[in-house]
Amino acid sequence: MENGPSITGLEPVLINVSGSKDFKISEGKTRNHTSVIVRIKTEDENLEGIGEIVCAPPGKPEELPEEIMGALQNVVAPVLIGQPSNNRAGCAARVEAALKGRPWTKAGVNNALFDLHAKVYGTSVSHMIGGRVNDIIPVMGTVLGIDTPDAMARQAALTVGEGFIAVKVKIGETIASDVARVAAVREAVGADIQVRVDANDHYRPADAIRLIRAIERYDIEHVEQPISRRDLLGMVEVRNAVGIPLMTDDMVATPEEAMTVIRLGAADRIKVKVTKHGLDGAKLITDMLAAAGLTPVLGHVFEMGLAAVAEAHLAAAVLNLAGPHEIGSMRPMGTDADIIKEKLQVKPGFIQLPDGPGLGVNLDWERIEQMRTTA
Secondary structure, eight states, X not given: OOOOOBEXXXXXXXXXXXXXXXXXXXXXXXXXXXXXXXXEEESSTTOEEEEEEEOOSTTSOSSOHHHHHHHIIIIIHHHHTTSBTTOHHHHHHHHHHHSOSOHHHHHHHHHHHHHHHHHHTTOBHHHHHTOOSOSEEEBOOOOBOSOXXXXXXXXXXXXXXXXXXXEEEEOOSOHHHHHHHHHHHHHHHOTTSEEEEEOTTXXXXXXXXXXXXXXXXXXXXXXXXXXXXXXXXXXXXXXXXOSSOEEESTTOSSHHHHHHHHHHTOOSEEEEOHHHHHHHHHHHHHHHHHHHTOEEEEEESSOOHHHHHHHHHHHHHOSSOOSSBEEOOSGGGTOOOOSBSSOOEEETTEEEOOOSSBTOOOBOHHHHHHHBOOO
């Protein structure tokens, strides 16, 4: 196989977005979001790979901006420079060998390598993954951050009124207040709308069991991460005691951790995030879950258009995902800020996968310069 142009450098661009309202989960609240844009440069000045690294979640960021920037400049760039642009697997292996941990940083780099590799061959990322089975990608509306039951019910009704068929409810205070939130949202949206609940590690197992049993009457699709990410055996205990399917997110940063969840029977579903696992890792985890008869759910709350379209390419190429997908935006913070020129949502509830090589989108540098910041 003929090598593509060599990689000559890596440029990280740190950006920050502020919204008009706080978005609250059990771990904290924020109206600010930070991403790092990764640009992998090559000998061909018209050929580069782009990806987005997100610092998430609000309140307790997984990786700090300054460590992301340092890892990219001091560790990732040196092992990529000189490598062929169409050697994604080899490049990813070099990054994995050089950088311990840091899944969010490595995921953004992996997505940029996918974009670059696909562009070398003039094809789309979804075709590199395995081929498109969907062109129109169903997505959820704005995630409902923790608020009063009435406020969350109003937002849920507005979301459904816009044409979305599922809502995600953040909880994580007291059992009584969280049951009231779920009840209010279910009453507001009616019986035909999917309702997903996410506690973000908040409860101890015994309290999680009490909560989940109390909301079973509201026809909940699944409850996400009701207890600590560190308590795998506690998740097994909760799963065996309740009737609503359980999903884990925080317990799985790597395919190896996904396998541990599968082997222990700790969840019915696993949240797959291209922003956390990269396209390679996300595809591997979805294949593992399919073989185990379990279901992946795709997406992340806060994503600019670059990360969102990477999620959409995976959704286009994988059959066994539970839709609609939780592909995010900045709307939970009250802003439509974005970093790509293309508009992904052709109508509420659906993303149209763009044509063109790689991820198929172009960065909007005028907007990016307005958002650019320093660590």
